[in-house]
Amino acid sequence: xxxxxxxxxEKWMGKVLEVTLGATADEGGxxxxxxxxxxxxxxxxxxxxxxxxxxxxxxxxxxxxRPDDWSPLLVEAWGDVMDDPAxxxxxxxxxxxxxxxxxxxxxxxxxxxxxxxxxxxxARAVLEATGLPILIFGPGQxxxxxxxxxxxxxxxxxxxxxxxxxEEKNYRTIVAAALAHGHLVNARTxxxxxxxxxxxxxISDMGLPLDRILMDPTTAGLGYGMEYGxxxxxxxxIAALQGDKMTQLxxxxxxxxxxxxxxEAKVGEGVPESWGDWRERAILWETLTATALIESxxxxxxxRHPEAVKRVKAFxxxxxx
Amino acid sequence: xxxxxxxxxKLLPRTNCKECGFPTCLAFAMKLAAxxxxxxxxxxxxxxxxxxxxxxxxxxxxxxxxxxPGHKVEVGNETxxxxxxxxxxxxxxxxxxxxxxxxxxxxxxxxxxxxxYSVEYVGMDLFLDGxxxxxxxxxxxxxxxxxxxxxxxxxxxxxxIAEDPAVMEAGVxxxxxxxxxxxAATPDNWEPMAALAKEAQVSxxxxxxxxxxxxxxxxxxxxxxxxxxxVLDPGVRDPVSTLVTLTQLRRLALKKNxxxxxxxxxxxxGEGAADPMxxxxxxxxxxxxxxxxxxxxxxxxxxxxALLVLRENIYTNPQEPIQVQPGIYEINEPKPDSPLMVxxxxxxxxxxxxxxxxxxxxxxxxxxxxxxGMSVLTAWAAGKFDAERIAKSVKTTSIESKISHHKLIIPxxxxxxxxxxxxxxxxxxxxxxxxxxxxxxxxLKLWQPS
Numbered sequence: 071x072x073x074x075x076x077x078x079x080e081k082w083m084g085k086v087l088e089v090t091l092g093a094t095a096d097e098g099g100x101x102x103x104x105x106x107x108x109x110x111x112x113x114x115x116x117x118x119x120x121x122x123x124x125x126x127x128x129x130x131x132x133x134x135x136r137p138d139d140w141s142p143l144l145v146e147a148w149g150d151v152m153d154d155p156a157x158x159x160x161x162x163x164x165x166x167x168x169x170x171x172x173x174x175x176x177x178x179x180x181x182x183x184x185x186x187x188x189x190x191x192x193a194r195a196v197l198e199a200t201g202l203p204i205l206i207f208g209p210g211q212x213x214x215x216x217x218x219x220x221x222x223x224x225x226x227x228x229x230x231x232x233x234x235x236x237e238e239k240n241y242r243t244i245v246a247a248a249l250a251h252g253h254l255v256n257a258r259t260x261x262x263x264x265x266x267x268x269x270x271x272x273i274s275d276m277g278l279p280l281d282r283i284l285m286d287p288t289t290a291g292l293g294y295g296m297e298y299g300x301x302x303x304x305x306x307x308i309a310a311l312q313g314d315k316m317t318q319l320x321x322x323x324x325x326x327x328x329x330x331x332x333x334e335a336k337v338g339e340g341v342p343e344s345w346g347d348w349r350e351r352a353i354l355w356e357t358l359t360a361t362a363l364i365e366s367x368x369x370x371x372x373x374r375h376p377e378a379v380k381r382v383k384a385f386x387x388x389x390x391x
Numbered sequence: 392x393x394x395x396x397x398x399x400x401k402l403l404p405r406t407n408c409k410e411c412g413f414p415t416c417l418a419f420a421m422k423l424a425a426x427x428x429x430x431x432x433x434x435x436x437x438x439x440x441x442x443x444x445x446x447x448x449x450x451x452x453x454x455x456x457x458x459x460p461g462h463k464v465e466v467g468n469e470t471x472x473x474x475x476x477x478x479x480x481x482x483x484x485x486x487x488x489x490x491x492x493x494x495x496x497x498x499x500x501x502x503x504x505x506x507x508y509s510v511e512y513v514g515m516d517l518f519l520d521g522x523x524x525x526x527x528x529x530x531x532x533x534x535x536x537x538x539x540x541x542x543x544x545x546x547x548x549x550x551x552i553a554e555d556p557a558v559m560e561a562g563v564x565x566x567x568x569x570x571x572x573x574x575a576a577t578p579d580n581w582e583p584m585a586a587l588a589k590e591a592q593v594s595x596x597x598x599x600x601x602x603x604x605x606x607x608x609x610x611x612x613x614x615x616x617x618x619x620x621x622v623l624d625p626g627v628r629d630p631v632s633t634l635v636t637l638t639q640l641r642r643l644a645l646k647k648n649x650x651x652x653x654x655x656x657x658x659x660x661g662e663g664a665a666d667p668m669x670x671x672x673x674x675x676x677x678x679x680x681x682x683x684x685x686x687x688x689x690x691x692x693x694x695x696x697a698l699l700v701l702r703e704n705i706y707t708n709p710q711e712p713i714q715v716q717p718g719i720y721e722i723n724e725p726k727p728d729s730p731l732m733v734x735x736x737x738x739x740x741x742x743x744x745x746x747x748x749x750x751x752x753x754x755x756x757x758x759x760x761x762x763x764g765m766s767v768l769t770a771w772a773a774g775k776f777d778a779e780r781i782a783k784s785v786k787t788t789s790i791e792s793k794i795s796h797h798k799l800i801i802p803x804x805x806x807x808x809x810x811x812x813x814x815x816x817x818x819x820x821x822x823x824x825x826x827x828x829x830x831x832x833x834x835l836k837l838w839q840p841s
Binding site for chain 1: 474604696766772
């Protein structure tokens with residue numbers, strides 16, 4: 071006789087908010103379609119006890135100019151398209167991106183600061199090159215972020231672009247720009263549940279509805295503290311499902327940036343022989359960082375290498391079956 | 392239902408003899424209640440009390456050991472679903488599969504390559520746990536010869552894979568003197584397999600392809616024959632069924648204390664994957680979500696490194712951030728005019744920086760500030776690596792007396808601290824180093840003490 075097994079089913083009370091990126095012509099933008107993330111009523115891929123209405127998405131990171139510090143493997147993979155954000159955006163779309171993340175640089179050439187007009191031009195070019203919803207991140211310095219993001223927010227008015235990165239020291243101007251021009255924001259905190267909640271509260275107190283906020287709890291690459299981010303994401307998602315409103319936002323993390331800044335991915339020379347083949351290791355580093363984070367609750371992963379994107383995309387498809 | 396620590400305490404001898412390894416009976420009772428100790432550790436507990444406690448005191452997931460002369464793997468005995476709730480205790484054993492249809496020379500070469508593999512990560516040497524030998528030939532002699540060949544090359548533990556009990560028996564004989572895991576008892580062969588495992592006093596994997604109810608029935612039947620150390624294969628292979636089923640098994644054990652399925656789980660990521668990269672992705676899922684023994688078909692140095700590092704990360708105790716002692720570290724015999732760098736005491740950060748400086752061959756002083764075990768950016772955001780703390784570590788160590796210059800290199804990620812630091816450390820020149828450790832050798836080549 072088979073033993074009767076009662077599978078424990080969690081009756082979660084909460085639900086992750088659905089957040090829609092991009093706006094079509096009907097909605098005041100020019101995107102060919104929108105992308106919705108979130109909406110989960112259970113932990114990642116436990117389809118038997120809840121709804122997972124939207125699969126996790128992959129944003130491919132491109133930049134307004136050829137980055138100086140990217141690994142030669144990434145340069146080899148993308149080639150000349152890196153010299154032109156519009157061409158790069160098209161290539162990223164062909165590589166399977168669900169979303170395009172445009173990273174603005176601090177300088178045009180390592181010396182001359184990027185101007186508001188430069189940022190507008192890059193944003194405009196990318197919006198024209200692709201129909202995918204886009205995210206635009208500033209260079210990460212308060213003054214430059216404020217200047218450039220305000221300009222691109224206006225340039226992309228109505229497109230429901232995700233503007234980033236909002237941090238506690240620097241969220242007001244970016245949130246105000248999102249409010250004024252119908253955009254969303256990415257709210258980043260340093261691997262801490264309470265800091266994440268606090269920033270979400272500060273942003274929503276400015277009047278931005280919660281369904282226009284993505285939460286970025288920060289991650290780290292495999293081998294470099296990834297487990298901290300992993301566990302903070304699990305805790306945030308459990309809190310959301312238990313009904314804690316200020317954690318019920320879809321999560322965005324950046325495994326591409328985190329994996330590719332580590333030596334394992336970045337360089338091929340002067341490393342131990344036991345690290346194995348460079349290209350294989352680098353792609354695995356990004357791929358495994360991204361999949362671990364997806365399985366701990368990420369709704370959007372920002373990635374860099376087309377082969378890693380292909381791998382993670384196929385894995386997500388299998389996890390959604 | 393599980394008993395509380397106090398309920399258990401009342402059934403113990405209450406003599407505080409300490410022979411269990413705990414200072415008092417109460418402390419031991421509390422550990423039993425938390426399922427972190429075994430009753431067998433108490434030599435004086437009465438038979439009656441044993442019977443009462445046995446059901447409640449055993450860990451909800453049985454600890455299973457496989458062992459070779461040179462290495463032991465223990466899995467099971469986990470107490471939480473999520474690592475942040477406490478920690479995961481027993482790292483899954485990572486095994487590499489060879490088949491007895493391969494020529495013996497090839498088997499030996501493959502085993503040697505896998506078992507010789509070793510990689511350093513934050514000061515630890517990581518390696519693979521053992522070899523799974525499969526009787527793909529279906530022939531007892533061939534299987535025995537393969538097991539023998541493997542043993543000639545490695546003293547790490549084995550998993551023996553065979554469906555036919557007669558073939559398995561030949562493998563068990565060839566593995567004599569070790570404690571392998573036998574894979575697997577199925578609805579068709581379980582009686583002789585259980586007899587074999589009992590006779591050899593080794594652990595036995597149980598496989599059922601049609602649902603947890605049948606798996607539980609089979610496990611109970613085998614347990615009834617006197618085999619206690621079981622390992623489960625619920626027969627799922629694709630990523631989503633594996634995630635769901637392994638989660639259900641962990642929940643059944645921990646939330647329902649469901650004994651018939653309270654065992655570690657064995658997985659075969661290669662059987663659910665189209666190619667080695669996908670196999671590594673599946674294996675990574677099994678490391679994070681509840682695999683006990685993970686048997687790989689394809690492993691390269693790159694994938695072994697990535698998976699071993701992931702395993703370290705997931706099984707790091709979140710209650711105890713891995714830290715190094717704050718203070719001065721001397722790399723490559725630094726002189727008074729060698730550069731001085733500062734970083735945090737998060738062990739991963741420390742090793743990244745120290746390895747780069749060491750590898751550059753250039754001498755340097757590395758000042759490790761107490762940032763409560765956080766990485767540079769995290770510590771900075773949390774106020775644990777600010778100008779005040781860095782200045783304090785400069786002042787409280789004897790670094791000033793060891794160097795002939797007053798230049799301090801700070802990580803590029805905290806370039807904003809430069810002004811404040813120059814105020815905190817009058818007479819010092821603050822230099823902004825690279826953002827990432829990997830760029831340090833290039834930076835240090837340009838070092839000028841004056």
